[in-house]
Amino acid sequence: MNEHISSAYDRDLEEIQSLIMKMGGMVEHAILECAKALEVRDIDRAEVVRKGDKAIDALEEQINEAAARTIALRAPVSKDLRTLLSVLKLSASLERVGDYAKNIAKRTPILADMKPISGADAALRRMSKEVQSMLGDALDAYVRNDVELAESVRQRDLDIDQMYNALFREFLTFMMEDPRNISACMHMHFIAKNVERMGDLVTNMAEQIIYMVTGEMPEEDRPKMSSTIAAQEI
Amino acid sequence: MNEHISSAYDRDLEEIQSLIMKMGGMVEHAILECAKALEVRDIDRAEVVRKGDKAIDALEEQINEAAARTIALRAPVSKDLRTLLSVLKLSASLERVGDYAKNIAKRTPILADMKPISGADAALRRMSKEVQSMLGDALDAYVRNDVELAESVRQRDLDIDQMYNALFREFLTFMMEDPRNISACMHMHFIAKNVERMGDLVTNMAEQIIYMVTGEMPEEDRPKMSSTIAAQEI
Numbered sequence: 001m002n003e004h005i006s007s008a009y010d011r012d013l014e015e016i017q018s019l020i021m022k023m024g025g026m027v028e029h030a031i032l033e034c035a036k037a038l039e040v041r042d043i044d045r046a047e048v049v050r051k052g053d054k055a056i057d058a059l060e061e062q063i064n065e066a067a068a069r070t071i072a073l074r075a076p077v078s079k080d081l082r083t084l085l086s087v088l089k090l091s092a093s094l095e096r097v098g099d100y101a102k103n104i105a106k107r108t109p110i111l112a113d114m115k116p117i118s119g120a121d122a123a124l125r126r127m128s129k130e131v132q133s134m135l136g137d138a139l140d141a142y143v144r145n146d147v148e149l150a151e152s153v154r155q156r157d158l159d160i161d162q163m164y165n166a167l168f169r170e171f172l173t174f175m176m177e178d179p180r181n182i183s184a185c186m187h188m189h190f191i192a193k194n195v196e197r198m199g200d201l202v203t204n205m206a207e208q209i210i211y212m213v214t215g216e217m218p219e220e221d222r223p224k225m226s227s228t229i230a231a232q233e234i
Numbered sequence: 235m236n237e238h239i240s241s242a243y244d245r246d247l248e249e250i251q252s253l254i255m256k257m258g259g260m261v262e263h264a265i266l267e268c269a270k271a272l273e274v275r276d277i278d279r280a281e282v283v284r285k286g287d288k289a290i291d292a293l294e295e296q297i298n299e300a301a302a303r304t305i306a307l308r309a310p311v312s313k314d315l316r317t318l319l320s321v322l323k324l325s326a327s328l329e330r331v332g333d334y335a336k337n338i339a340k341r342t343p344i345l346a347d348m349k350p351i352s353g354a355d356a357a358l359r360r361m362s363k364e365v366q367s368m369l370g371d372a373l374d375a376y377v378r379n380d381v382e383l384a385e386s387v388r389q390r391d392l393d394i395d396q397m398y399n400a401l402f403r404e405f406l407t408f409m410m411e412d413p414r415n416i417s418a419c420m421h422m423h424f425i426a427k428n429v430e431r432m433g434d435l436v437t438n439m440a441e442q443i444i445y446m447v448t449g450e451m452p453e454e455d456r457p458k459m460s461s462t463i464a465a466q467e468i
């Protein structure tokens with residue numbers, strides 16, 4: 001590959017990288033805002049998150065097109081091709097995290113009419129804050145090609161799973177105590193599950209970044225939520 | 235592009251297509267089997283589904299590698315590139331449908347120890363059967379480049395959403411009637427939600443196929459579950 005083509009590829013990649021960072025920042029914001037809107041039962045604030053998802057989706061499209069165009073024009077191979085294919089996976093994961101934030105925002109008006117479940121909103125906000133912080137680190141790891149940082153993000157998913165499990169047990173108790181709590185708890189449980197899934201997606205992103213940099217997927221040594229269903233979720 | 239390179243590309247694409255069809259067949263089987271194992275409370279049968287997911291994941295890897303190799307070697311543009319990038323999205327969706335089947339299989343041993351919720355297992359099996367049939371049609375549409383068939387798959391997602399909503403209401407009623415049903419209903423509800431998500435993923439696949447063939451994403455005119463939360467899930 002000659003100098004000219006190589007630097008054209010680099011420019012393309014920089015453009016894509018800045019789009020990913022922009023999209024990532026918007027998704028981080030959506031995660032925090034949907035949890036905050038829920039906690040303070042602010043329907044308008046939730047509506048802003050819901051509407052904002054369109055812009056996130058549009059960015060994914062733009063990233064996909066830029067990556068496809070770069071592949072077509074520059075015909076990259078090996079690590080360059082791997083980077084571009086990874087970008088497609090990263091933007092797809094970001095889009096799904098944004099979708100979960102939107103879904104949480106959609107439930108806020110419903111929950112605004114119900115009696116709050118003591119302590120659950122604050123617990124959800126802490127959980128969302130942790131996911132947002134993991135995402136921030138994943139994006140840093142992406143820009144800096146930092147495998148160690150990506151690995152640390154991956155390990156933190158266990159905390160999210162534990163927060164989710166604690167909430168699940170709490171909701172069960174509230175429902176058993178008083179059937180009038182059932183509807184609210186079902187909705188809150190959905191939301192907790194959505195945040196837990198966001199954590200899974202950010203973890204997938206961290207693994208994709210490790211793959212992008214090293215060419216190898218990390219070993220399956222992180223404890224996964226799905227394998228702890230039997231023990232915890234009863 | 236000369237004859238020789240063009241036919242090499244065609245051979246690559248045929249290989250990838252047969253891998254997608256193989257993966258799709260395995261996922262169809264997993265959908266049916268996880269629902270059947272749940273209905274007859276057959277833990278061993280569920281375990282086969284759980285273990286079988288590894289083979290599905292391995293096929294996704296194989297498809298990703300084949301697509302990346304074809305992109306690197308043949309440097310396809312326009313429709314050919316779009317087809318290969320679509321293949322990556324299709325295999326990612328199939329992998330996620332397989333994951334949901336695995337998650338359902340994982341809950342079967344837990345539910346085997348609980349009192350069944352009248353009629354819910356059969357309803358879930360019908361819902362799974364419908365998703366499997368949609369997936370079969372989506373795969374046909376992919377092989378035949380059949381936009382009309384893909385469009386019909388997309389429209390059928392509404393039926394899945396309605397089945398899910400009916401089950402959701404049923405679970406709520408059962409929980410309110412008798413708190414001892416709460417644990418079982420929470421697990422069954424998770425499963426129903428997983429099947430509903432499978433339907434969403436198959437719908438995404440149908441849309442990706444339409445994009446692959448026509449170069450344009452279909453308009454957002456299908457009624458989506460997420461937009462009906464407020465009305466239905468209370």
